[in-house]
Amino acid sequence: MKKINYIKCVLLGFTAIAFSSCLKDKTYVDFSQGGQSAELTLSGLNSFPQDAITSDTALIQFGVNIASSSTPTTDHKITVDVVPDKLTSYLASNNTIAYELMPTNAYSFRTTVVDIPSGQRLKILTFTVLKNLLDPSKSYMLPIGITSAPGLTISANNSTHYYHVIGNDFAGAYFAQFIRTPAGGDYPHKPVTLTPVSPTLFQAVSGYAALNVHYDVSFTKTGNGATATYSKFAVTLNADDVKNIFGTANGISVTTPASFVHPPDPSKQYTYAEALTLFDFQYDVVNSAGAGRHVEDIFTKQ
Template identity: 30%
Template sequence: MKKYILTGLSALSLLVTTSGCLQDKGYTDIINAVGAQPIVSIFGSGSGNKVLGVDFKTTPVATELFSVNLGSPAVLTSDVTATVSVDPTLLTGTGLELLPADTYSIPSTQVTIKAGQRDVPFVVNINSSKIDLKKSFALPLTITAASGAIIASNLKSVVYAIKVNNVYAGNYQSTGRFEHPVATSSRDINRSKTLSTIDATTSETEFADLGGSGWTMQLRINADNTVTLIPTGNANASAKQAGVNKYDPATKTFTLNYSYPGAGGDRVITETIKKK
């Protein structure tokens, strides 16, 4: 099953983006197979550095990361094989740790491009439930050998920073009411929100309707499905529970009641956040 592969997430912006760059000559070499030599590569946008978003699952999920491409002037009449290996040296200077061996498996490191073909997918089985969500892991891969072709030196490597989404992450609709001591400042809440993963039981989203001011909050689901609200970002650190805070797993809905102090009295928020 193919997963979404995202680029440029700020949480992992320390990835160096120069490796695997598509240089003009490299591009010409692959398209025209300079010297009539077939060339294998992780072609185009498949190489370089990526952020791989995977959902939290308790069983391994087959994930197609990229395709190994064969460049040649004409379709070949014989098979070409390429070996893809884990290369920890690609993580030097990135601040990322090598994905632990017990969190993934590679069904076959050897890819065979059959005669008449151009691309073959490379698949990894990822067991996201075994990944420590508090750490920044990556899977670095390189084409290390080829039979029947040469390797494109500048399009042979890729680093996947792994971003695991917990079961609560996703897009939600928020409805509710923001009560302010000044009546004219009170208002209804009706807006889309995104919950992003902090760890297996905690997600972060905007605080009430104040996301534009940098106010955020973390929602931690406890064993009894009560919710602990933690103000983050620019949110008032004195924000507190002001009623029932709970999560309904059947409807994927958060029911929140919270408040924070300010001039003239507390601001009180009643909010329902339901997954779309």
């Protein structure tokens, strides 16, 4: 399913897991340079999708770990900090989204020296990101990494978390109205969140059968700020959702693909306020019993 709706950052259960088993997993351990390695658990570019921040107030936890073939026998001090150079190097090879460094007023993390005593491997750090203080139209990154680990090798691949927020002008809090014909499960005013996938693609959840099938809504943006305009709107049902949730799991077939109830003018450049009136979507299905259903979802900005 193509969604970036949450951040897998709370390491629930890590303290209950024997790290001897984790040491065998190459996802977490870097022995490429031998000896003992300092790392951040579940970090690096392979974990980039899980480091997306979507909630307005995100409480984030991550582990600082010593990876080695045997239990450490000396005390270690590992310094963890915000590393702006990691953003620079990321953008040099990944320039699809123009991330900016997250401003300091939007997060609580500060330089931290982690003391890991002899016989132990792991410490958990916690900080908060206040996404609601950020410009929703911009994308931000907060790269947090190990900057010093005397006596240890800093992992080449697992020493940085690339926490990030994807900006999208239309993401955020909305009220949803769901209408099924014939009626069933309808609701008039449900708080929902439209989630960003990229700066010009967001997702909105359909109310049909409470199955959480998503619309993918794309558009083109011209200009920036208050004078920006929007065009070339398109809506589809998420293909993975249709296959896995509708088809495989519930025997539902889409008979008429998603469309706008009031189709946008393909030649028009819409203002932001005008664009918000377009988010009224519909489609048709046949359920597992062979009954036809018409679905309409209307999203109104809170």
